[in-house]
Amino acid sequence: MIGVVMFFTALFMLLIGFPVAFTFGAVSVFFGLIAGIVEIGFDGSLHSLIEGLHEGVLMFDYMPFRIYAIQQNTILMAIPMFIFMGIVLQKTGLAEKLLESMGFLFGEVRGGVAISTVLVGTLLAASTGVVGASVVAMGVISLPVMMKYKYNVPLAAGTICASGTLGQIIPPSLVLIILGDVFQVPVGDLFSSAVWPGLALVVAYILFILIVSYFKKDMAPAIPKHADMGTKKQQIVQALIAIIPSLTLIVLVLGSIFEGVATPTESAAVGCLGAIFLSLMYRTFTTAMVKEAALESVKITSMVFAILIGATAFSMVFSYTGGEDIVHDFMLNLPGGDGKWSFIIFTMLAILFLGFFIDFIEISYIIVPILIPVSQTLGIDPVWFAILIAMNLQTSFLTPPFGFALFYLKGCAPDGVRTIDIYKGVLPFILIQIIVLALVAFYPQIFGMSITN
Known part of the structure; x- marks a missing residue:
């Protein structure tokens, strides 16, 4: 004991x-x-x-x-390089350019600014993967705009927090690199398997915003058209100019991994050079x-x-x-007809609960290694199990009282935004994440994954 x-x-x-x-x-x-x-x-x-x-x-x-x-460990060499890439891109003003162009493009649609925030969060996740930088950038730029046009404050705050945490599941993700090391599976397999669950979250967020803004029109009103917006053609051109450079970097980094041209570590090095090149292009390099x-x-x-x-x-x-043996015996003797599903449900609930209080790095290096031998005994596919854990850990960034995304947004939010508004705003998005997590758990074939080895 x-x-x-x-x-x-x-x-x-x-x-x-x-x-x-x-x-x-x-x-x-x-x-x-x-x-x-x-x-x-x-x-x-x-x-x-x-x-x-x-x-x-x-x-x-x-x-x-x-x-x-x-x-x-060559897998872990990717961590400092992806972090460097994300910080350089954050300092180039990439988020500001994307938010401005997307805001003009979708502003006239009801809930358009919130939708553009989700889309920008997706692009930032796939190019930088730095949750704090994404939440702060969107909080500083997008939140004042939504408040100016009378958006519901909890909805605006929840959208920004949820969009900022997409970097935990959409590659290149620090969580996936760490889990690849812990599970001893190729990081490229985790990256390719995480794409569809990540995009499913993006679609679910946008659908939620559209539904809320349709039934409660005052929660996410459209922005009235004004001269600064230009014509629709100009808006599209401006959006493409902002998107294409970051999209090119995403394709170079992730495409080389998915096609087997380069390892994640090598792709991270390419990403660092690409980030420097973008800073030169945006004239922010020093x-x-x-x-x-x-x-x-x-x-x-x-x-x-x-x-x-x-x-x-x-x-x-x-x-x-002998602690590992005690956990192993306990997990294999959980109540329920199928030991595999009892184990999955119990571990997901345990990680979700622990995520309220401790960080994803501690969970990845302390809790997960205890669970891996049990999952191997039960014949659970390690890639599928790792994706479930990654999605669960993403939720930990939103769960009160210690979700990091909540602190990041509160630190940069205008005076009118209360902590309780942020807490209320993230609750629907936490529920959406749990629903998508359940879909990945019970219907993995939809996302191209298998439950067993």
Whole structure:
């Protein structure tokens, strides 16, 4: 039971605000030493205590080799490059150009600004994948426009938060790269499998906005036409000028992966060069901008890898103390006629619940490795299971009280937007995500996936 107590201790420490990487590391060392004392049969003497502590320390002899293996992992090399690509694109003003042109194009349609926000969120997800940057950019630009034209504030806030989180499921996604490493499956397979579920979410968001604006016309009114909009032909040309560069980059990065021309790591390098080229094209390139983007990339990457090292120590001690066997037996004996579906439903509910309180990186490196051996025993297809988890983790960005997208939007929203408005606004979109998640779970063939190996 040491492993189970260790798990809940770490979870409690995370909930009260301790830093993630240090929490995992410290809890692992503490319970590793306890496991060593228990292992030798502690009899109360000082000699027995020293021997037990020595046994616990020996458990960490292989940690340097595990850390070295992480450093040599070519899959994880894609993380800093995709982060750098996203930050450079964010600093080029790509979001502003897309939102402005899309707003003119769809503004005269009821709910048009909200629809353009979803479409821009989709393009930003496929080109940058940085949730914080997407939410803030759309919050600064799109939210004031929607409020000016009397959009329902919760609807406007919910649309921006939901659109900004599309980068967690639409490739290139940091979540999918991490899950590819955890599941030991090709990241390219995850990218190609995530496209249709991601687009299904986009379509579902737009349908929801259209339905709401049709039945409640005052919630998302059309923008009256004015001289700045130009003719419809000019609007289309302006939109194409804004879309084509980013779309070209998306095709180069994702197309090379899907066609097998390049690995995700190689494509990430192409994406970095493409982002620099776009910054030159938009005349926003400066050495200071590149330096700032590089520093931010290093900070984010360092955070991810620090968590990974702590999680590696945690999972090692958890397995050593028998926690993995307890979870394995529990999962295989869940109530219900079909162990496979009982396992899927239980894990999806557990991840959804944990997503209210802890980040997707912790869930990916601590919870998911515990579930993988059970899924392999049940013969569950790893790609399908990984996509389900990725969609579930995307929902964690929206769930109150700690959803990151909610904090990002609140930090940049005008004074008239209350926290409760943001919470109310995301609830329909959380429900939409759960519905699409259920479709992927129960009807994977629609999305070109299989339940079993």
